[in-house]
Amino acid sequence: MYSPVTDSTQNYQANRAGKYLDHSLLPPCQAACPLHMNIREYVDLVAQGRIMEALQVIRSGNPFPSICAYVCTHPCEDACQRCQVDKPIAIRALKRFALEFGGDRMIQAEAETRYQDKVAIVGSGPAGMACAYYLRKLGYPATIFEAHSELGGMLRVGIPQYRLPREVLDIEIQRLTQMEVEIRTNTRVVSLDLLFDLGYKAIFVTIGAHQSLRMGIEGEESPGVIDGATFLREVNLGINPSLGRRIAVIGGGNVAIDAARTAARLGAKKVNILYRRSQVEMPADPGEVEQALEEGVEILFLVAPTRIKRENGRLSVTCIRMELGEPDASGRRQPVPIKDSEFNEEFDTLIAAIGQAPQTPSDFGIRVGRGSTIQVDPVTLTTNRTGVFAGGDAVTGPATVTEALAAGRLAASRIDDYLKHRYPLASKEERESLKGDLLPETVEMIRKIGRVEPPILPPQARSKDFEPVELGYDWEDAINEARRCLRCGMGAEILFQDKCATCLTCLRVCPYHVPYLDTSGTIQIPANQCQACGICVVECPAKAIVLRKPHDLRHITEELNHILKSAAESKSKPLIVGFCCQYGLFGTGTLASLWRGAKVGVWIVPVLCVAKVEADHLLRAFELGAEGVFIAACGEQCARENTASWVRQRVEKVRKILAQIGLEPERLQVFVSGTTSEDPTKELDKFVEQIGGLYLASVVMQEVKS
Amino acid sequence: MIVAEQKPFEEIRRMIAPYGRVLILGCGTCMTVCDAGGEREVLFVHNALRLAQAKSGDGTHTFSEYTLKRQCDPEFLDLLVDEIADVDVILSLGCGIGVQAIAEQFPELPVLPGVNTSFMGMTKESGVWDERCAACGDCRLEETAGICPITRCTKGILNGPCAGTKNGKCEANKDMDCAWVLIYKRLERLGQLEKIRRYYPPRNFRAIPRPKRIISKAGFDEGGGDG
Numbered sequence: 001m002y003s004p005v006t007d008s009t010q011n012y013q014a015n016r017a018g019k020y021l022d023h024s025l026l027p028p029c030q031a032a033c034p035l036h037m038n039i040r041e042y043v044d045l046v047a048q049g050r051i052m053e054a055l056q057v058i059r060s061g062n063p064f065p066s067i068c069a070y071v072c073t074h075p076c077e078d079a080c081q082r083c084q085v086d087k088p089i090a091i092r093a094l095k096r097f098a099l100e101f102g103g104d105r106m107i108q109a110e111a112e113t114r115y116q117d118k119v120a121i122v123g124s125g126p127a128g129m130a131c132a133y134y135l136r137k138l139g140y141p142a143t144i145f146e147a148h149s150e151l152g153g154m155l156r157v158g159i160p161q162y163r164l165p166r167e168v169l170d171i172e173i174q175r176l177t178q179m180e181v182e183i184r185t186n187t188r189v190v191s192l193d194l195l196f197d198l199g200y201k202a203i204f205v206t207i208g209a210h211q212s213l214r215m216g217i218e219g220e221e222s223p224g225v226i227d228g229a230t231f232l233r234e235v236n237l238g239i240n241p242s243l244g245r246r247i248a249v250i251g252g253g254n255v256a257i258d259a260a261r262t263a264a265r266l267g268a269k270k271v272n273i274l275y276r277r278s279q280v281e282m283p284a285d286p287g288e289v290e291q292a293l294e295e296g297v298e299i300l301f302l303v304a305p306t307r308i309k310r311e312n313g314r315l316s317v318t319c320i321r322m323e324l325g326e327p328d329a330s331g332r333r334q335p336v337p338i339k340d341s342e343f344n345e346e347f348d349t350l351i352a353a354i355g356q357a358p359q360t361p362s363d364f365g366i367r368v369g370r371g372s373t374i375q376v377d378p379v380t381l382t383t384n385r386t387g388v389f390a391g392g393d394a395v396t397g398p399a400t401v402t403e404a405l406a407a408g409r410l411a412a413s414r415i416d417d418y419l420k421h422r423y424p425l426a427s428k429e430e431r432e433s434l435k436g437d438l439l440p441e442t443v444e445m446i447r448k449i450g451r452v453e454p455p456i457l458p459p460q461a462r463s464k465d466f467e468p469v470e471l472g473y474d475w476e477d478a479i480n481e482a483r484r485c486l487r488c489g490m491g492a493e494i495l496f497q498d499k500c501a502t503c504l505t506c507l508r509v510c511p512y513h514v515p516y517l518d519t520s521g522t523i524q525i526p527a528n529q530c531q532a533c534g535i536c537v538v539e540c541p542a543k544a545i546v547l548r549k550p551h552d553l554r555h556i557t558e559e560l561n562h563i564l565k566s567a568a569e570s571k572s573k574p575l576i577v578g579f580c581c582q583y584g585l586f587g588t589g590t591l592a593s594l595w596r597g598a599k600v601g602v603w604i605v606p607v608l609c610v611a612k613v614e615a616d617h618l619l620r621a622f623e624l625g626a627e628g629v630f631i632a633a634c635g636e637q638c639a640r641e642n643t644a645s646w647v648r649q650r651v652e653k654v655r656k657i658l659a660q661i662g663l664e665p666e667r668l669q670v671f672v673s674g675t676t677s678e679d680p681t682k683e684l685d686k687f688v689e690q691i692g693g694l695y696l697a698s699v700v701m702q703e704v705k706s
Numbered sequence: 707m708i709v710a711e712q713k714p715f716e717e718i719r720r721m722i723a724p725y726g727r728v729l730i731l732g733c734g735t736c737m738t739v740c741d742a743g744g745e746r747e748v749l750f751v752h753n754a755l756r757l758a759q760a761k762s763g764d765g766t767h768t769f770s771e772y773t774l775k776r777q778c779d780p781e782f783l784d785l786l787v788d789e790i791a792d793v794d795v796i797l798s799l800g801c802g803i804g805v806q807a808i809a810e811q812f813p814e815l816p817v818l819p820g821v822n823t824s825f826m827g828m829t830k831e832s833g834v835w836d837e838r839c840a841a842c843g844d845c846r847l848e849e850t851a852g853i854c855p856i857t858r859c860t861k862g863i864l865n866g867p868c869a870g871t872k873n874g875k876c877e878a879n880k881d882m883d884c885a886w887v888l889i890y891k892r893l894e895r896l897g898q899l900e901k902i903r904r905y906y907p908p909r910n911f912r913a914i915p916r917p918k919r920i921i922s923k924a925g926f927d928e929g930g931g932d933g
Binding site: 615 | 744761
C-alpha cells in the first residue's frame, strides 16, 4: 500500500529485501554443467581481476577443476546466451587461467575422519576419484582399488597426454593422498563379497567402459588390428606399439580422434579416419576434429570397412561407400551402403574405435542392462545389491569426465545417506532457471565483442610430441574474454510492485529495450532479456527496482562507508574520494595507475560499473568530508555502450546542488579512460592539485572569518 | 497527471531554517512520475540537505524521510501518525493538493511545499513534460479536434487563430506551434472544417464558485469544496 522510507534508505532497502537477497536465476551455463558450477560468478571475478576468489568459487564446485580445465567438453559454452550475440564465453579456458594464475597447485586438500564406516571404491577414474574426495570431505575412510599401476582410469589410460598433461592429473591425485584416501593400485577386485568381508560397509563400483565394441567383420582378429581403447591404453602406459606407416582409424567419436592424433604423434606417415556418416553426424568435439585435420589426419566420410585380409604383412581392407538414409533412434541419419561401391585400401595397422562398453565381472553379482551397463536407481545410485552403488561410464556408457565427476559426487552423498540410515536427502532446491532466447532487439543493442580464443600450438609443432596443444591465456586476454559475460539471470526486477508508479522510466532508459508494458498495463522486466546494467535501478523515481543479486549496488555503499571511516582515522587532508570502475582498476588495468599512483588523501571506491553510482553516493561522500569527488570510468573498453553519459547526468544534478550550497562544482569530476589524450593519472594529479588549492582557500577564508 | 518541479534548493533551505526536526515526505503517484517528489527524490533532497548542513556547520536540523503512495487522501495520511510524533515540520514533496491535505489533517503541524506545482500535462519523453489541460470545467475538445485552445494557445482564445500566427508558430514564442493552426490542420484531416467556421461566443466568466466540489454519490450536501 504505502512505502515508508526510514532515515537510511539503503539500510532500509537491504532489510526489507533481506540482507542477502538473491533472486538471481540459474544461468544456462550453470544449468548445463553436470557439476552445476557457479560459472557466472567466477567468470565475473576473473573480469574484475579477483583471480584468487575466482579460484575459490571454482574449487568449491569441482573436486578436480584442473582436469576439467583441460578436458571438459564444456556443455556450458554450448548453452551460453552469448552464442546468440556472437560467440560463447571461453569458459573452459578462463577456468584454466584462474587455476594457473590463482595458484591452484599450491592448494592443499584437507579432510578429517569423523566416521568409522569404511567405503571401498572400485576403479579410480574421475567418478571414483570424485567419490573418494567427497567421502573424505564428509568424514568417511575411503579406499580406492585400481587394477592398473596408476590412478586416473580413463584420464590416465584413455585421454592422450597432449590433451591432459600427466602432471596436472598427478597434482589432483596428490590431493587424494593428502586427504588420506587409501590407494591400492595393481589390485583388481574380483569379488565384492570379499570387500564386505574386509569390513567395507559400502562399495562404489566405477569400473568405466574399457571394453571396445567389435566391428563384426571378417578378419577383425588379424594381427595389425587393434581396438582404440587398448591402443590408447598401451601408449599411455608407455608401451609404444609399432604401427607402420599407414594407419586407419575406424569411428567418428572422440576416441577415434584421440587414436588418430596419437598415431600421428607416434610417427605414422599417413593416418586416415574412416567414418560411415558425414562430418555433421560426427559425435567427436568439432574443435578436436579441426585440430586433427590441421595435424594432417585425413577423414574419409561415408566409408565403412567390410572385410580385412592380412597379406604380405599388411592389411588389405575392403571398404564400402555409404549414403545417408532415414534418421535412426539417435536422431542421426542412418548410413546405408551403396551397392557395388567397394574398394580396397592397404594399411599397416587398423584401429577400431567404434565405441566401448563396461565389462562388469559376473562375480560382482550386480545386474547389468542394455549395452552391458550396470543398472542403478538414477536417484540413489544403488544397484540390486545392498550397499553397492555404481556410477560413471560403467552406468552411463562412455560419457564425459565432468559427468563422471558429478556421478562421483552424487554417489558420495548417497553413500553418506545410506550409512546414516536415512532416506536420500532431496538435492538442494534449485533456483528457477533462465529460459528463452534473447530477443532480436536485445541482441542488437548488446555490444559485439569478439571471443578471444586461447592460443594453441601451431600444427607443425604439435604433431611431433605429446606436449599440450592448448596454451593458457595471458592476463589481458583472459580479462577481455571474461568481460564478455552477459551475467544472465542477475538482472533487474520490480521487487516493490506496491511502489511502482508505472511511470515508464525503466522502459524509457533501458539501453537494451527490455522492460515492456503488458496488456494489463503492468511493467514487466523479463529476466531472460535483462542485461543487469543497473541503470533502471538507479533511475527509478520510486526506488521500486532492485538487481536480482543486489551485491553490486550494496557494495558501493559498503565500500564508501568503509573508506570514509578509514579516511577519518588517517586524518590526511584534503580528502578526495574516487568511484572507479573495478574492471578498469584491477581487470583490464587501464585505471590501475589511479590506484597505484594515488596520492595521500585520495581514497578509491571500486565499483562494478560506474553506471551504478547514484547521485546520493556522491552527496554522501561530500557530506562525510570529501573535499573533492571523482568518477573514473573504463571508457571505450567497457562491455556496454555509453555508460558514461548516465554518470554525467547524475554529476550535473549534484553539481547544481553543490553550487547552491556554496561549494565549487569543479569539486566533482568525471574521468573517462581513453576519451582525452591525457593519462588518467595526470588528470587525477591536476584534480588533486585543484582540490588542494580550493581546500587551502577555504581554510584561509574560515580563519579570516573567525 | 499533475506536474511539478522541485523548488530551488536555496528556497527549501530557507523554508526549513526555523525548524529543527524535518520530515521529508514524498508522494508515490504524480510526483514520482514527474521526477519531482518520489522516493528517489526524497532521498536526494535528504542527502543534499544533510550535506548543506554539514558544510554550513549549523547542526540544527535532523531529518527523516517517508514516502506515501498518495498525499491527497486522508487514509494515507493516517499512516503518518508515528512518523510525525516527533517532527517540527513536514517538507512535502507532494503537489499543492498534498500540502493542503496535510495541513487539514494535522492542524498543529506546519507543512512546507518542496515543489512548485506547475500544471496538468503529459510526458513528451523521459524527463520532459508538457501542459495539456487547464481544468476549466467546461471541456470544448469535441469542437477543437481534441486540441485545447485554452491551454495550448498562449492567449487562450476560442475563435482563433489570432493575427499573430506566423508560419504556423505563435507570436509569443516562435518555437511553439500555434494551437489554432494545429486545430485547423486536424479538423481538415478529420473532414470537420465546418467546426472552425462556427463562431464560439465568449465563455461565460460569471463567477464560478471556487473551490469546486464534485459529488458522485447520493445524499451528500451540496456546498463549496472548502472542507
